[in-house]
Amino acid sequence: SLCLDITAQDAPKRLIELCREHGDKLHGIVHNAGITRDKMLSKMTGHQWQLLMQVNLGSVQAINKALLKTKFLDQGGRIIGIASISGIAGNVGQTNYGFSKAAVIGMVESMAQRCARRGITVNGVAPGFIETQMTAAIPFATRQMGRRLSSLGQGGLPEDVAEVIAFYLSPQAAGVNGNMVRVCGQSLLGA
Numbered sequence: 001s002l003c004l005d006i007t008a009q010d011a012p013k014r015l016i017e018l019c020r021e022h023g024d025k026l027h028g029i030v031h032n033a034g035i036t037r038d039k040m041l042s043k044m045t046g047h048q049w050q051l052l053m054q055v056n057l058g059s060v061q062a063i064n065k066a067l068l069k070t071k072f073l074d075q076g077g078r079i080i081g082i083a084s085i086s087g088i089a090g091n092v093g094q095t096n097y098g099f100s101k102a103a104v105i106g107m108v109e110s111m112a113q114r115c116a117r118r119g120i121t122v123n124g125v126a127p128g129f130i131e132t133q134m135t136a137a138i139p140f141a142t143r144q145m146g147r148r149l150s151s152l153g154q155g156g157l158p159e160d161v162a163e164v165i166a167f168y169l170s171p172q173a174a175g176v177n178g179n180m181v182r183v184c185g186q187s188l189l190g191a
Contacts (some may be wrong), residue, residue, distance in 0.1 A: 004021050006059035012066030019072055028078030028169050029067065031060045031104070036134065041095040049096050056100035058106065068115075075119035080168050081108050082161075083126040085184050101126070105180055114177030121177040123168045128184025130156045156183055 002018050004011055035055045037048040060081065067073055086094050087101025108124040111137050115122050129135065129149065164181050169172050 011059065012062045015063060016066055016070060016072075019070075024169070026067070026072040026077055026079040028073070028080060029063065030080045030169075031063070032165075033059060033080060034084075034100075036094065038094050038096050038097065040092075044096065051101070052096045053100055058098070059102065059104050063128045064111070073115075073118070073120045074082045076174075076188075077120045078116065078169055078173075079111065079122045080165055081105075081107075081119060081122070081124040083124050083163075083180060085126055085128040085182065088126055108179055108180055109176055110170070116177055120169070123173070123176060125161055125164045125168075126180050126182045126184070127161050128156060128182065130158060130161060130183070132158060139150065155160065170185065 002014065004014060005036075008014075033055055035052055037052045039045070039048060068077075073079065081104040083104040084097070084101035085091075086098040086104050087103075090098045104124060105126065106120050109110065111123045163184050164183055168176065
């Protein structure tokens with residue numbers, strides 16, 4: 001493992017060095033780091049916007065750029081972006097988060113064809129309300145609303161998202177490229 005601040009300028013280089021220590025192939029990369037800094041846009045500071053963009057989007061771009069300069073992912077590698085229903089439909093008080101996750105969706109769509117030429121698939125997952133430590137910090141009434149916006153009437157579990165990621169990484173997904181799977185219990189948001 002590598003303890004790494006993914007927003008650091010040398011993060012992509014350090015990640016590449018770690019990969020080189022373990023061989024010349026990388027099965028896949030899952031861009032799952034993400035933070036929230038929720039506020040109404042009119043009350044959001046520049047720091048809140050920039051910090052979120054650096055973690056949720058800037059690190060993804062920098063790491064992809066560095067990896068694609070190598071041949072680590074060629075002929076079978078997978079790039080998986082973690083987006084959000086907020087990136088599809090937006091969410092009150094989450095302009096920065098929704099923007100960053102919409103950009104991840106755009107990344108999946110725009111990179112898929114170019115990467116396919118090298119035998120690399122690019123796909124993504126857009127979770128809805130998932131019961132995590134991050135969502136546990138949301139006020140109770142807001143959490144309940146998030147749960148009830150799903151046709152299942154409940155929040156999802158991290159395992160639900162992990163299973164989709166595992167599929168994308170599996171040999172069975174070799175022909176899947178440029179897709180975004182919603183893991184949201186048929187959320188009314190973005191329906």
